[in-house]
Amino acid sequence: MELDLSLPAAELTARLVDIESVSGNEQAIADAIAAALGGLPHLTLHRAGNVIVASTSLGRSERVVLAGHIDTVPVAGNLPAHLDGDLLYGCGSCDMKSGVAVQLRLAAQLTAAARDITYVFYDCEEVEAERNGLLRLSRTSPELLAGDFAVLMEPTAAAVEGGCQGTLRAEVRAGGERAHSARSWLGSNAIHAAGGILDVLRAYQPRQPVVDGLAYHEGLNAVGIRGGVAGNVIPDECVVSVNFRFAPDRSPEQAADHVRDTFAGFDVQVTDSASGARPGLSKPAAASFVAAMGGEPRAKLGWTDVARFDALGIPAVNYGPGDPTLAHRRDEHVPLAQIAECETRMLGWLAP
Amino acid sequence: MELDLSLPAAELTARLVDIESVSGNEQAIADAIAAALGGLPHLTLHRAGNVIVASTSLGRSERVVLAGHIDTVPVAGNLPAHLDGDLLYGCGSCDMKSGVAVQLRLAAQLTAAARDITYVFYDCEEVEAERNGLLRLSRTSPELLAGDFAVLMEPTAAAVEGGCQGTLRAEVRAGGERAHSARSWLGSNAIHAAGGILDVLRAYQPRQPVVDGLAYHEGLNAVGIRGGVAGNVIPDECVVSVNFRFAPDRSPEQAADHVRDTFAGFDVQVTDSASGARPGLSKPAAASFVAAMGGEPRAKLGWTDVARFDALGIPAVNYGPGDPTLAHRRDEHVPLAQIAECETRMLGWLAP
Numbered sequence: 250m251e252l253d254l255s256l257p258a259a260e261l262t263a264r265l266v267d268i269e270s271v272s273g274n275e276q277a278i279a280d281a282i283a284a285a286l287g288g289l290p291h292l293t294l295h296r297a298g299n300v301i302v303a304s305t306s307l308g309r310s311e312r313v314v315l316a317g318h319i320d321t322v323p324v325a326g327n328l329p330a331h332l333d334g335d336l337l338y339g340c341g342s343c344d345m346k347s348g349v350a351v352q353l354r355l356a357a358q359l360t361a362a363a364r365d366i367t368y369v370f371y372d373c374e375e376v377e378a379e380r381n382g383l384l385r386l387s388r389t390s391p392e393l394l395a396g397d398f399a400v401l402m403e404p405t406a407a408a409v410e411g412g413c414q415g416t417l418r419a420e421v422r423a424g425g426e427r428a429h430s431a432r433s434w435l436g437s438n439a440i441h442a443a444g445g446i447l448d449v450l451r452a453y454q455p456r457q458p459v460v461d462g463l464a465y466h467e468g469l470n471a472v473g474i475r476g477g478v479a480g481n482v483i484p485d486e487c488v489v490s491v492n493f494r495f496a497p498d499r500s501p502e503q504a505a506d507h508v509r510d511t512f513a514g515f516d517v518q519v520t521d522s523a524s525g526a527r528p529g530l531s532k533p534a535a536a537s538f539v540a541a542m543g544g545e546p547r548a549k550l551g552w553t554d555v556a557r558f559d560a561l562g563i564p565a566v567n568y569g570p571g572d573p574t575l576a577h578r579r580d581e582h583v584p585l586a587q588i589a590e591c592e593t594r595m596l597g598w599l600a601p
Numbered sequence: 602m603e604l605d606l607s608l609p610a611a612e613l614t615a616r617l618v619d620i621e622s623v624s625g626n627e628q629a630i631a632d633a634i635a636a637a638l639g640g641l642p643h644l645t646l647h648r649a650g651n652v653i654v655a656s657t658s659l660g661r662s663e664r665v666v667l668a669g670h671i672d673t674v675p676v677a678g679n680l681p682a683h684l685d686g687d688l689l690y691g692c693g694s695c696d697m698k699s700g701v702a703v704q705l706r707l708a709a710q711l712t713a714a715a716r717d718i719t720y721v722f723y724d725c726e727e728v729e730a731e732r733n734g735l736l737r738l739s740r741t742s743p744e745l746l747a748g749d750f751a752v753l754m755e756p757t758a759a760a761v762e763g764g765c766q767g768t769l770r771a772e773v774r775a776g777g778e779r780a781h782s783a784r785s786w787l788g789s790n791a792i793h794a795a796g797g798i799l800d801v802l803r804a805y806q807p808r809q810p811v812v813d814g815l816a817y818h819e820g821l822n823a824v825g826i827r828g829g830v831a832g833n834v835i836p837d838e839c840v841v842s843v844n845f846r847f848a849p850d851r852s853p854e855q856a857a858d859h860v861r862d863t864f865a866g867f868d869v870q871v872t873d874s875a876s877g878a879r880p881g882l883s884k885p886a887a888a889s890f891v892a893a894m895g896g897e898p899r900a901k902l903g904w905t906d907v908a909r910f911d912a913l914g915i916p917a918v919n920y921g922p923g924d925p926t927l928a929h930r931r932d933e934h935v936p937l938a939q940i941a942e943c944e945t946r947m948l949g950w951l952a953p
Contacts, residue, residue, distance in 0.1 A: 431768070468783070471828070472830075483822055492832060550783045
């Protein structure tokens with residue numbers, strides 16, 4: 250499978266969509282990308298597994314990192330790609346092979362850009378964090394990700410979405426004492442006691458703080474509940490799984506403290522967390538990017554891999570073609586016009 | 602295996618315990634009981650599967666039914682029977698082979714009792730209701746259970762426990778709307794909404810009505826709760842399983858109406874119910890029984906097979922040796938003195 254980087258980005262997107270690359274099966278698409286970039290003399294290639302890094306070495310005063318994942322969620326009868334009017338349908342069309350196509354188009358055209366550029370293509374973004382190619386690279390070769398600013402080309406409908414919120418999961422437990430339900434007053438019902446946990450959740454007022462000029466919106470929610478021993482037993486344990494989405498002005502540690510304080514009196518076990526990312530739009534590279542892309546930047550509320558750049562001290566934003574709410578859907582699609590707009594604006598920003 | 606009904610009841614209990622009869626495996630013990638009773642000229646025997654009915658036909662003005670199940674819960678390393686001081690240990694010693702031993706002793710000795718007597722021995726009490734031998738008999742040959750009064754010889758520590766409470770299970774559902782947990786305000790959290798169900802349960806004031814002179818104690822409890830789609834999804838359904846234990850002055854239909862009224866505004870599905878049984882202690886046979894047994898009768902709060910007699914219009918009580926809270930335990934046991942006391946008092950009541 251050969252990729253012709255002289256094709257328009259929309260057509261290139263369709264070619265990428267047709268190379269099936271469900272997480273764990275990225276070999277073919279990584280081979281095609283490596284082959285296409287390998288022929289370009291202005292780029293230095295690094296490959297580790299199915300992670301590919303291509304960098305310019307122009308000696309510019311700034312370096313930007315453009316990153317995208319090459320895997321998709323499982324195919325849902327939505328391959329190969331097909332056009333319907335000015336919309337391109339197919340698994341990964343929106344999330345995020347259109348963004349990858351823009352990366353590849355920029356890599357081919359920008360032989361001597363105004364800024365040095367590092368293009369990162371990585372695997373296993375759609376699965377558990379431990380398999381994530383960008384995380385792996387940030388641990389094994391963080392120097393390859395060095396830069397003054399990063400753009401993660403996830404779908405944002407071609408708007409700049411700054412930073413991302415963090416996420417934390419915890420199990421909040423209510424206890425009790427077992428008894429036969431025919432003599433319930435001899436025990437203590439843990440499910441009834443969990444009503445106190447739900448009281449806290451129902452009364453919770455989430456913050457909507459402005460961080461670096463962007464308005465975030467936190468949320469604390471039950472995402473699971475379980476309890477019960479048998480149909481004739483007063484249960485002695487009820488566990489509520491909560492998910493706290495927190496603005497990037499809190500660290501995961503501060504978020505955990507907040508959750509523990511919020512559920513004071515209950516047993517709280519934090520099961521996992523991931524820090525958010527500040528938008529950092531006041532940095533020079535970021536400011537020029539926002540100006541070049543046009544429109545009002547907004548806060549990214551979901552968690553994305555921009556947090557991995559933030560962890561390396563690199564300000565990062567989300568920007569790419571495609572409506573993010575269409576991601577992972579069977580009818581996933583992307584407007585051709587957005588792919589072209591992203592390419593044009595990025596070229597304008599990076600052109601010498 | 603031959604049963605010698607001239608043995609003292611305690612010794613006979615040990616012999617019965619040693620015939621393993623976990624539900625579904627009652628053939629050997631039923632054979633032994635049928636053989637022992639078959640030789641008694643004052644009894645007419647009826648056998649259907651592992652249900653045995655033995656009746657006197659003395660032409661008395663009253664007939665009493667003495668019933669007991671011959672199966673046990675699974676053996677838990679607690680066979681054969683063994684004595685420790687004046688306690689007899691072993692699977693089924695308490696629930697309820699000591700009661701069955703008393704039945705057999707009465708059947709052997711009372712050749713011309715003051716009342717006609719029907720002895721019922723049945724299988725599969727410890728498993729799902731549909732396999733219950735007494736239920737089967739009440740459907741196929743209710744005339745064999747006819748009588749003015751019934752004693753179910755389940756363990757009550759030799760106290761008279763009148764009637765039984767009914768039980769009803771229902772699923773109470775709270776609904777919502779799914780959304781990504783990063784934008785929770787776009788959805789509606791069903792687990793949070795289930796807080797309203799737990800509010801009702803926490804505020805519920807159970808009745809403690811006096812029925813036919815005995816004080817019952819109702820209870821409405823969550824016995825299970827489940828909800829949740831994934832760790833990043835606002836859930837659209839939460840289901841609370843509730844168990845309502847109701848006094849025998851309510852029918853199952855009235856109990857269901859009460860549960861639906863109590864959870865007005867939520868979706869309520871009744872999944873199963875079983876009616877209770879009024880103690881009926883004012884009936885002449887019952888009154889003479891209570892007087893002969895001594896002590897203050899109390900209400901039976903758990904559900905028992907006395908409800909099956911109540912459904913046939915026969916007042917019934919629970920009375921037998923053994924502490925009911927020891928039933929189903931590995932260290933199940935019965936005091937020898939209680940076995941003897943039950944036999945003596947029953948003989949006194951039924952003697953000519």
